[in-house]
Amino acid sequence: MAFEFDTATQLAETDTPGAFTGRFSHDWAIGPAVNGGVVMALAADAITRVLGEGETPHADPLAFSAHFLSASADGEMRVDTEVLRRGRTFSTAEAVITQTGADGAVQERMRALATYGDLDVASPVRRSVEAPAMPGPDECVDAAKARTMGPMDVPPLMHRLDLRLDPATTGWALGRPSGRGEMRAWIRFADGRDADPMSLLFFLDAMPPVSFDLGIGGWAPTLEFSGHVRGRPAPGWLQMQTRSATLTGGLMEEDALIWDSRGVLVAQSRQLCSVRIPQGWTPPA
Structure with missing residues (x-):
């Protein structure tokens, strides 16, 4: 069986060492991006392919930092990698993703710097953040059955996911944002694919923006992302929590934590997002 995420992330080698081509699909879009x-x-x-040899x-990705320079669109893409350091315990590489427009101009979409290693060696749990108490998936709100995902229509991306929202943090979906800037949910792929270290990076950016709970509509494009993969996830549901405490001008930080089906923290991130604050907006009471 070909899982949707594996199809969406297929890469083909090119004649240039460390360079690959693939295709972005609108099936994984939020609006036009x-x-x-x-x-x-x-x-x-792509980095796994070049650092997983030798x-x-x-x-395994351990730390992944990305800057988004323009919105990625449906169509062909290219990723070029450069190995910056190979060590005995960790290695570091850069990846640059580009697309060529209809006018032939090459546009850079994202530039990332990542440190890789072996999660089986690097992730014995010594001390960790416990998962928050929340109802099980069957007792949470199935986002696929909701009429709306807050102040915007359900984007194609959400049909790729099985997302169950904690009822205690879903007031925003009913037009009653709490103002706390927090969401909790169970999440997995809709087609049954289990998570792995690479897909954890995807899940860290897959939740509806926490700005919805602040009463701010519209999607929140990521400007910069810093993520850490802390363990190899066990099969089954992932439990997520996202929070934001600071909103300055049109910028908001969003912190995400992911636990696997064992309750083990397997990934975390912070990203800086751009939000459009409506005129006259005030924080929900």
């Missing part, structure tokens, strides 16, 4: 998590996953896979293979 392809989800940034898919863009990062393609870059992560005498000291490092195939």
Whole structure:
């Protein structure tokens, strides 16, 4: 069986070492733009291919930092990688994703710097953040059955996911945002594919923007993302929590945590997002 995420993140080698081609699909879009998590996953896979070879293979993303320079669109894409350091424990590489427009101009979409290693060696749990208490998936709100995902229509991306929202943090979907800037949910792929380290980078950017809970509509494009993969996820549901505490001008930070079906923290991130604040907006009471 070909899973949707695997099809969306397929890469083909080119004649240039460390360079690959693929295709972005509108099936993974939010409005006109392809989800940034898919863009990062393609870059992560390309880096895995170049760092997963050699005498000291490092195939697992540990730290991934990305700057988004323009919106990725449905169509052909290219990712070029450069190995910056190969070490015995960690290796570092850069990935640049580009697309060629109808006018022939090459546009850079994202530039990422990532450190790779071996999660089986690097992730014994010594101390960790516990998952928040929340109802099980069957007791949460199925986003696919909701009429709306807050102040905007359901984007194609959400049909690729099985997303169950904690009823305690879904007031925004009913037009009653809490103003706390927090969401909690169970999440997995809709077609049954289990998560792996590469897809954790996608999931870290897959939730509805936490700005919805602040009463701010519209999607929140990512400007910069810094993520850490802390463990290899067990099969089953992922539990997510996203929060934001600071809104200055049109910029908001969004912090995300992911636990696997064992309750083990497997990924975390912080991203800086751009939000359009409506005229006359005031924080919900």
